[in-house]
Amino acid sequence: MSAQLNQRILSELESLVLIDPHTHINPLDPASHTLADILGYHYYTELAHSAGLSRNQIEEPGLDPKEKVRRLVPKLADIENTAQFSWLIEMCQAFFGFEEDRITLSNWESLYDTAAKKMAQPDWEEQVLKISKLEQIFLTNNFDDPLTGFDTKRYVPCLRTDDLVFQLSKQEVRDRLTKATGIELGGVASLNQAIGKLFDHFVANNAKACAISLPPDFEPVRVDAAAADVILQAVLSRRELSTDEQQTLSRFVFWTLAEHCADRKLPFDLMIGVNRRVYEAGVFQGQDLFDQRVSLIQYKALFNAFPQVTFPVSVLAQISNQELVSYSWIFPNVVTNGHWWYSNIPAYIEIDTRGRLQAVPRTKQIGYYSDMYKLEFALPKFGMYRRILAKVLTEDFVIERRWPEERAVALGQQVLRGNVESIFGVNGY
Amino acid sequence: MSAQLNQRILSELESLVLIDPHTHINPLDPASHTLADILGYHYYTELAHSAGLSRNQIEEPGLDPKEKVRRLVPKLADIENTAQFSWLIEMCQAFFGFEEDRITLSNWESLYDTAAKKMAQPDWEEQVLKISKLEQIFLTNNFDDPLTGFDTKRYVPCLRTDDLVFQLSKQEVRDRLTKATGIELGGVASLNQAIGKLFDHFVANNAKACAISLPPDFEPVRVDAAAADVILQAVLSRRELSTDEQQTLSRFVFWTLAEHCADRKLPFDLMIGVNRRVYEAGVFQGQDLFDQRVSLIQYKALFNAFPQVTFPVSVLAQISNQELVSYSWIFPNVVTNGHWWYSNIPAYIEIDTRGRLQAVPRTKQIGYYSDMYKLEFALPKFGMYRRILAKVLTEDFVIERRWPEERAVALGQQVLRGNVESIFGVNGY
């Protein structure tokens, strides 16, 4: 009976057409061309490498896609227990009619060929979106992205600001900024002007958020413009910055971004807690980890200073979820956002979903985003989340709190889609 | 079958008359007068504010209680998923015969009026206690509370010491201390004497505990009296203290309190981990949050120095629960105490209850306290806890460990009530 109830709730959630509020899709090439695009996703390459496949094997220059898959396939047996592997199988079954539950040396090639044929169909992108019940996809664009050549109603731009905050002392980044805005950096005034131009450009192209990923030790505070200017001048005269100076500059740029978010009424997605390049010999995108000794108290000044900016917050460490729940419960401008990266496995999603649904206003929870690089991943990732969400709604709301089914379904729909619309100001397609 | 088993165990736990070992009840005015007293609880005002209601709307000076409720009601829809909302509905159903599961603009007024009528009955306090199966309620009294005008057997005093430890450098606090004790502060000797007088007064009035809430960075150590005296002299001559001096003074006062607890055989409730006024624009009592980077290792010196003092410890961050379990498992004088504030939702209570019941001696666990400001809250809060406790007893003890039902029930009774009696030395009423 409870299993049937759960199934009914899940079916309702599965019928919902979604907006994916955070991805790394390239809108000029959104879907995969071969299985290598899927297996090349860092989740598989890094797990295969972790299980013993050398980086050379995976990242050999000029490697043929089919050969790459052939090399990865034998390692899949070692990672078939992972949630990530279950996404792979689910994609192969849903998109390519694959009927087995393992990919092996004896079946991979026909799977590869079938997939390649499907992916070569001119409407493959449309097929994937339709099968996945997906109508809008948020992007993560570099600040100097021209945002041209695609439908910004379908692929919604989002201004990624990591480079501006953490790499501005690099000549190459400043050159990109000048090229994108036509403004030569002379000091903090022109920096502010250049950033304003970026926001103009993004907002004019339907951008719905500003976004950044942040290391665990980052603590944003307001920095005096004059103090920042001294440092920026040092950068411009190519002096190496001290760690303290670099930190001050990062804080200044970050704060400036928040000010522009306030001006443009753009939500500012904070993805808190990643340490880059911890495992330097790792595969592409498989080098980052974290230090769980982080607290949202580090964002106290920010959350207080910008009551008019909505901060959808993602945390990398699962143990940060209770702070996220509590800060979202107290601060009107903090909302919970998805289940990020190392926290994006069922064991952690379930605990985190439970905590959020029990203590954060229902209007302030963005249930899930796929974080995908290729369109095919939305289906299994949202599928995983919907199953967990249905389970929590069934157990905690219909059974424990005796909510009528349709009320629980409505809560699920709001968390899955409604809040994406209201928080980012999008309305479907 | 397991559902029936769970229900039988729950029924046994529900039949137990309770002692609530930590509340903020005003014994001169313990129960609510209108629904505004209930909805004015910070859990609702802060959640409504978090969901978008402005503080001005909620805290307008001179606001009529009924108007306050009218303003809050529309926001309830946004927080109806929360555990806190479920308490509200449960109170309305149990106390006022409310039969719906939502409070809306169309039904709130009759609910308000019904409640007001009930609450106006002269024996309302008695009714609430009886319906709630509650016979004794611990208070949290300011150090200068006269403790008069109420039955200290029913409303058991508890000496709250936050002001002494953290605000003694304020003239107003020292004036209150002098007024309460008749002792003029001249240095650490007279401070010690004054604190002794407070303990005399409280113990003479049936106080059963000393209590304090502590910020995450507090680390109690013994401070040399001479060193403390220098700082106290500075305070008395109205010099501003440095952060270090303030910390030393706090440590000295705290340690002095522990010494008096040892002398009077009073348990010292430690509520560890709150940062005050993190969100300064928040509603009354809705401004505090936490930094989860805290460890009970900070209390090593204290726990070792006072083996004769029982420390019932509450932790604010859920992730601190395992340390609490482990320290209670090792230190004879550390006991687990309730599920505090941001950890007081079913998802966290269940995990924490499980860990405690599996690893801490059964005699050293105080299952729950309501932390309530008005009497009506004990019913839904203890109700929530009892359901979770029954679930854990059913699953982990009767099913997994094959305990006879009555043995599991006895464990539940001990944790719910027996340990409150033995740890605080109370015996019911």
Add this chain to the structure above:
Amino acid sequence: MSAQLNQRILSELESLVLIDPHTHINPLDPASHTLADILGYHYYTELAHSAGLSRNQIEEPGLDPKEKVRRLVPKLADIENTAQFSWLIEMCQAFFGFEEDRITLSNWESLYDTAAKKMAQPDWEEQVLKISKLEQIFLTNNFDDPLTGFDTKRYVPCLRTDDLVFQLSKQEVRDRLTKATGIELGGVASLNQAIGKLFDHFVANNAKACAISLPPDFEPVRVDAAAADVILQAVLSRRELSTDEQQTLSRFVFWTLAEHCADRKLPFDLMIGVNRRVYEAGVFQGQDLFDQRVSLIQYKALFNAFPQVTFPVSVLAQISNQELVSYSWIFPNVVTNGHWWYSNIPAYIEIDTRGRLQAVPRTKQIGYYSDMYKLEFALPKFGMYRRILAKVLTEDFVIERRWPEERAVALGQQVLRGNVESIFGVNGY
């Protein structure tokens, strides 16, 4: 149906003969002689002490074993809720035919006598191993252990290095090193040579791992040999080291050990997070606790510097498990190892097992070790783990992911035994 499924999977796991990859067994006296050997395990003495039994009662010099048990028995009622107590009952039932579920003043003596009689049988060790389905047991040997007098195929040596890393400034430790190796310490060169001799000796005697337990603040980095030499000279001339010097010396010795592990292809077991002697008045081995503010980022340099060394990592704090999962997911040389000490209770094992099985390659997980001091403990401890593993396999793999039963069983077998063989290079007996 799900209960029967779970039972079938459990039965399969229970039929497996095991290798226990981490214990504190004394191979010259592996099994218990009386119930005092079992109840003398620190889990019981520390819990009894925590529940109120004085250390004097437990550790009185010259105390007769039977009298010791008699003193502990009355306290068992207070700790019968704990997982540790459930192990005790399970041992008494499995090994001594005990049919009750409590040990009391009225039944303990006959239990004691029955046990003593059984334990006196000449083949008791063999009986325990057979009943426990255990064929190989890893030891934790002091660096100067002669490793003689026992079958190193059954009792597999493991080089414990805590003393070398943290106590080398003690004359007594250096004397032991000289005695064990014949090498007089004159500086880092001879230290390195001496450590090399220890490795020679251990490897020649079938050692399969090097192991160490580490405090939460330890952060291994490479230390310049010249800098270390200066400090070692200071030690040799009996100058007291500063905290910084001690830390540098510890780091140097630790790094040297890792180099030898690389040379000998020995896994290096890291047991991360214990603070020693936190409760100094505690019973023997019942004084250690932890500070959960630790991160595997502290091991970044180590994991990067030694790709050829496998690091089976145990973490003491449950909240460290997600970092362990993530670091094992990324670093090829990091593997998850068991459920250590304060994390070794069902509530935490279940959460941790779930996370690991969902995100770490199946080849990189050592499911469990008993950490036992006497052979009898393997049975209930592995029993507890097998039940949890069966539950997770049933729920997360067979039900949720629709794996065939035999596939889930194979995963369980690999985690329980297969990986012990492959990671440590043992092959059963």
